[in-house]
Amino acid sequence: MTGSTGGAPRPARIASCEPCRLSKLACDHGRPVCSRCAKKGVPDQCVYRRDPFKRSRHHRLGATAPRAQARAGSRQAWGANLSPGSDPEPPALQLTMYPNPGFQGSSSLNTILDTVERGTSYDANIDPALVPGDGEQASAEDDAGGEEASIQNTMLVMSGTAMVEEGAQVLELLTTLLTHGILQHLFEEWMGKGLEVHVGSLLVRPFLDSIADVMAPVQQAAGYQAGLLVLSRRLFNAAKISTEINGTVSLPEFAEQYTGQNLRWETVGLILALAGNAVSKLRAPHPVYKTEQERHTLGRNLLHSSNKCASFSESLDILNDVQIIFLYESFLLHSAYFGHQSFRAWGRLNTAINALFGRGIHQRLDNDGRLPFFLVELRKHIFALLYGSDISFSVFLGRPPRISKRHCVIHVPLDVTPDTYGLTAEALQEKLQELDERGWNTLGEIRTHAVIRWSMTTSKIREEALEAILGPEVPDRDQLIRNLRIKIEEAWNELPPFLAVPAREVWMTRRPGQETDALYLIRLYYLQTIFLIEWTASIHGTGDFDSLFAVASDLLAWVNEALTMRECLNRLGLNTLAWRVSAFGLPAAGALAKCMLAGSHQPPQRRQSSSTFIKAVRDLSVLIAHMDYLYDSSDGNYKLFRRAKGILIRVVESTLRKHTDAAGADDISPATLPIISPPSNCDAFDQWEFRPELWIGLPGPNSTEVNHLDFMSDFTQFID
Structure with missing residues (x-):
């Protein structure tokens, strides 16, 4: 200056x-x-x-x-x-x-x-x-x-x-x-x-x-x-x-x-x-x-x-x-x-x-050794967080993103521990030898950077899905959707085996909460990306409600896992769980409710199954039961969360009423279904840690504008 x-x-x-x-x-x-x-x-x-x-x-x-x-x-x-x-x-x-x-x-x-x-x-x-x-x-x-x-x-x-x-x-x-x-x-x-x-x-x-x-x-x-x-x-x-x-x-x-x-x-x-x-x-x-x-x-x-x-x-x-x-x-x-x-x-x-952009971090970072290792990785980390947050909020609000992979060099930080940033010379080279050619550690260690790296992969796929929703007409949307499905499956298969573990192994193996949380988030982002692809297909009429119903059911069930198995995760704060509910759980719940409503399109075959129907209602009830204490009146998302809860309750009760009337059964309500109650000691629950920089958003409720991503507006149209 x-x-x-x-x-x-x-x-x-x-x-x-x-x-x-x-x-x-x-x-x-x-x-x-x-x-x-x-x-x-x-x-x-x-x-x-x-x-x-x-x-x-x-x-x-x-x-x-x-x-x-x-x-x-x-x-x-x-x-x-x-x-x-x-x-x-x-x-x-x-x-x-x-x-x-x-x-x-x-x-x-x-x-x-x-x-x-x-x-x-x-x-x-x-x-x-x-x-x-x-x-x-x-x-x-x-x-x-x-x-x-x-x-x-x-x-x-x-x-x-x-x-x-x-x-x-x-x-x-x-x-x-x-x-x-x-x-x-x-x-x-x-x-x-x-x-x-x-x-x-x-x-x-x-x-x-x-x-x-x-x-x-x-x-x-x-x-x-x-x-x-x-x-x-x-x-x-x-x-x-x-x-x-x-x-x-x-x-x-x-x-x-x-x-x-x-x-x-x-x-x-x-x-x-x-x-x-x-x-x-x-x-x-x-x-x-x-x-x-x-x-x-x-x-x-x-x-x-x-x-x-x-x-x-x-x-x-x-x-x-x-x-x-x-x-x-x-x-x-x-x-x-x-x-x-x-x-x-x-x-x-x-x-x-x-x-x-003004600093030029969206371009090449490591030219000719002009920058130290720690600063190159720090800038990659910064870019990854801002790119992921931009895509997340753009999907959440239905707005165009500011950062696009079409105009940037996508920087993915290496799978290293934070203490590596302080190393130099031989000690640094020794640590870098523990990585494979793709940047993953070969020791089988579950690190926080693994979540950031995977979120970058899913963010690039979500950017394409967002472009299909908000962008101009594409000549062959069927092929676009097929390509997105192939990309997410290939990306999942390319993950190291110690990260792409089956769902049950996330909870069965006793490990530190930070590692369990990393494995949980990796699967959550995987299911969330699949869900966004199927939601994109349903918007343009290239998908079917069977696929959307199945993916939404899996995603909502996985969100509920975090609520009921939270003691196994990292020390999460209430607002962390609340964000996972609003960004992941509510869109999935909205898709499920939309498929279950009699006023929607032709019912899918999955809805004809009594066990599938009961499971969907039970998952929705579990979500509703946990929503009372996730936000208080001083939180910025309180009104959004309160509105979503009210609409979900109305959808479930309306669906149950029509279902039981058609079956000639006694009246039932969400309260009669088997659910896992919230913990009695909510004070201790309040102290769990918040990890907002790992946010990977999904289309969510938006009361100020109506667009393809506004699930809450869809609910209101069906009910009112």
Whole structure:
């Protein structure tokens, strides 16, 4: 990012090489040669000035000081300057007039101009993830002059001043959370109980420790409020400095660029968003909050403060990996508090996807060893989660996806454990030798990454099914449906044998809850994809209700397995099970009910079987019986869930009434059917862990619009 203009001292930043500086072009600061000089064929001219700015950087990548000593020095350095009278007033924060364009592909005007400038063709071998700078922009702003530019600069300074004050408010909340040990307690309880499946879990410990170190002197300073303003301004200035990435950077060195003297708003925002997600999962009573009202208030404060951090990063035109992780966690937080149908959640997911595109992560990632292994895999992980979430929400809401495999390089993370990210050299190579040519581990270990990899496979198939539903007419839909059926079966058969286990073996073998949950999810995504294919076929008249009825019955029964066998799974929270019910169970239940309703199409042969009919009604009754405690009135999806339950009850009762009247039998109701009752100890059940990043959605209820995926509208039409 460019520095302040109009006479204000310039904040510290990374220097451009001499050719880029003289040409007033953005430099990616590559060492020993930046990408622009490499593309121009002038590597000998790519030199950097030794002391380009008045202020030197406080941090050098790869410092050899011990971590504890660095943290102590950081705390001392921050504390020495937080008192208002101990240091000259830092310059006013000024935003940039010229935005960071981010990654631009081969069809962009920027690429055309670059091609003309160097007189050569587009170089497809340049790693696009390295080209966009996340800090310094073209230095054309240095030449901005005249009355109009002066007015613009004044307005930018005023906006920056307002943001500094808002930042101080965020830091005040952060100080309160740290003083009362709320953040520490939440993350300590979460460690080993589900936090590890979040993409930002590797950064929690260094980020939280650094924030605590930096905030400690603020609490002890004489001028508390003034100290918060000083610290807020310094976080903004640090966030304007680009990060250095090369093939030799280690994970601790990567984290250091966002902590200590380099503490940024993305760092603070990620911790607040993760804490908010933790609060959304752990219901009261809890050591941190005694009542649901206290939990809701704390969660809303964390949501509001993390939103401010996101707006700070957006105003500074920041594009880096931690920001994308932060935006993804913020999206999960919005969906938990506002519901999956909320436009706020949809918009936050769009913001994260825009940052993904702006960073170029949708293109090749591992060119010529320019990126360290952990960062390549981290970016693959980010892409996998955003792609899967985009397809899931698009199916859930019946809207076109933002990410398409037609325009992206689909990145599938390797089947490794999270601790592999911290390995280098021989230790890393030894771990990688445990993988086969497709990236699966050969040790037979059931890992969390297996679920992410399988969800990517099913997401690509679901994208094609979604295109068949929302897209234009296809000449041969029968062939399209047949191809989709073949693809999902081939994908299932290509899974390693220790993952594609029969349904009974998921529960029969005693194994850790995390492994059982992984096997359960793999089969759940398999059944869900088959169901979506059959639903697509039924929409276009190329399928039959027999197939849809059978697949829906299998999917609903498998969802019920999670409800009745939950003690064997990972420590799931109520909202995790509720999402599985709404995204997987309710669509299956809707299809079953639609097949059973007398007002639907001709009844399938399966419905003529008394045992099949009783099993379908029993499965629906089991689902209904578990829906009372999956949501409370403060949850974002409460109205959606309540409406779905009411409609399902009406469908079951209406179907039973017609069935018993025709058979001349006594009146029966769902309550007379054998079901498995919910647990009596729901308080303990509330504390189970939430794993939202593994969401793989299905068409679900949508009360605001009518489309092919709106099962609830179909129910209403049949009943009303």
